[in-house]
Amino acid sequence: MKLMYSPTSPYVRKAMVLAIERGLDRKIEKVAMTASPITENKALDKVNPLAKVPALELDNGMTLFDSPVICEYLDSKHRGDKVFPASGARRWKALRQQAIGDGILDAALLARYEGFMRPENLRWPDWAAGQKRKFTQALDLLEKEVKDLSGGLTIGHITIACALGYLDFRFGDMGWRTGRPKLAAWYDKFARRKSMQATIPPT
Amino acid sequence: MKLMYSPTSPYVRKAMVLAIERGLDRKIEKVAMTASPITENKALDKVNPLAKVPALELDNGMTLFDSPVICEYLDSKHRGDKVFPASGARRWKALRQQAIGDGILDAALLARYEGFMRPENLRWPDWAAGQKRKFTQALDLLEKEVKDLSGGLTIGHITIACALGYLDFRFGDMGWRTGRPKLAAWYDKFARRKSMQATIPPT
Structure with missing residues (x-):
């Protein structure tokens, strides 16, 4: 899976912290993206029409955003203790x-x-x-x-x-x-x- | 439970549509609140420090926000078909x-x-x-x-x-x-x- 990524975005950081904590970071390809509320970035818009990072492109082509959705998805992809309690x-x-x-x-x-x-x-x-x-x-x-x-x-x-x-x-x-x-x-x-x-x- | 409410907020509307669809609206006491990014409203701040509606005060005193959290909570409180698919x-x-x-x-x-x-x-x-x-x-x-x-x-x-x-x-x-x-x-x-x-x- 590909993560639309910026090293200064705190929302991206949430996803990366979770991934590292649960050993998923090796499965994530980081794609550097500049996200701005003013300047258009067509490559990012294609993955997320809201023009924000993080956005996650799955291997089946589905795209996920925003950070709570991405984090919950990542949490479903490991067998360790869940960081989203089930109920x-x-x-x-x-x-x-x-x-x-x-x-x-x-x-x-x-x-x-x-x-x-x-x-x-x-x-x-x-x-x-x-x-x-x-x-x-x-x-x-x-x-x-x-x-x-x-x-x-x-x-x-x-x-x-x-x-x-x-x-x-x-x-x-x-x-x-x-x-x-x-x-x-x-x-x-x-x-x-x-x-x-x-x-x-x-x- | 008490819902901090404004009739013009589309985020409040999400919670109310869900509640009506699943027969929960009679259990919700609506508390009219004015939310503005500029003007302070101490009554609302007490329930949600982010000063936004909707916010939900549960009978045990816990407060929930924002609308995705409130909606998922409401969805756990009825026995009909879930609007949040389980997995x-x-x-x-x-x-x-x-x-x-x-x-x-x-x-x-x-x-x-x-x-x-x-x-x-x-x-x-x-x-x-x-x-x-x-x-x-x-x-x-x-x-x-x-x-x-x-x-x-x-x-x-x-x-x-x-x-x-x-x-x-x-x-x-x-x-x-x-x-x-x-x-x-x-x-x-x-x-x-x-x-x-x-x-x-x-x-």
């Missing part, structure tokens, strides 16, 4: 955590497009502030719920770790660890995993 | 279709915020064009793949129908049916379902 309270907890992590990322990327990509004279401070409020509130919730990040590895843990790694990568100045010591301690331990070390975005 | 090719097809529908909505909402909410002097035509390209390409793909919208009801069908309904509601001028006769025919039939009729957004 019940454990599943809802993991999917809710994935939604928190993806929600932090969605808001952080919109704030970044506003503050870096958009021409300076067209920026709207209220928009950037609204997105920042979303991911700040989500971080505060994670600090309160940090005990829910213990136990066997789930897609919730992976997504939240990729989200925090993205904040370090693109929002280093905001100091997300300040006032959130438990979340910081959890992340700093999680980030030592081989899968996280192997997927650190290039500076 | 295999049918599941990936349904989840991929849900991602296409949600992707159309994500792009359409960003285009709408750009064109209606943002102060006129701060609008960036390249951004609006990029988002419109995403959902236009996704519509073209659906026209090609319309035969995959047959068969038993899935979350893919529901999501795509809610996305097309949203385009009628907010982007009536774009004429999405033009050049896409098969998709238009599929939607116009689907939209006659009681669940769709009961959830038409108010004008």
Whole structure:
């Protein structure tokens, strides 16, 4: 299978962390793709009309996106412990955590497009502030719920770790660890995993 | 359970269509909420730090979001045919279709915020064009793949129908049916379902 890939995309990182954790990375051919909300990339559009990475092309030609779908598909392709719990309270907890992590990322990327990509004279401070409020509130919730990040590895843990790694990568100045010591301690331990070390975005 | 609700949100509509299709709507208490990317709503933030609807508060106090998680949860709470196929090719097809529908909505909402909410002097035509390209390409793909919208009801069908309904509601001028006769025919039939009729957004 072929993964439409960018080394700086935190959503791609989710898929790669899962793949490395469960020994699937050798089965994945990475295809480098530039994804931008502004500039057309016809090669990427052919695989994903929404023009985003990751997108996964299966050997039978089927294409999958977005990252939650790709991650659940990858999780069906190994025989180890599943990172998507099959059912019940454990599943809802993991999917809710994935939604928190993806929600932090969605808001952080919109704030970044506003503050870096958009021409300076067209920026709207209220928009950037609204997105920042979303991911700040989500971080505060994670600090309160940090005990829910213990136990066997789930897609919730992976997504939240990729989200925090993205904040370090693109929002280093905001100091997300300040006032959130438990979340910081959890992340700093999680980030030592081989899968996280192997997927650190290039500076 | 309590659903943080807005009658104009297409993501809320997904959850309500599913609930009506499977007889769960009587178990859902709708709590009217105004969600905006700009204006704070503390009542909503308490349930969902990402400040979006839908959010679902369970009787045990757990909160779920976003719409794919809520819909899968609701689907676990009835004994009828599941709209999330349990596994295999049918599941990936349904989840991929849900991602296409949600992707159309994500792009359409960003285009709408750009064109209606943002102060006129701060609008960036390249951004609006990029988002419109995403959902236009996704519509073209659906026209090609319309035969995959047959068969038993899935979350893919529901999501795509809610996305097309949203385009009628907010982007009536774009004429999405033009050049896409098969998709238009599929939607116009689907939209006659009681669940769709009961959830038409108010004008």
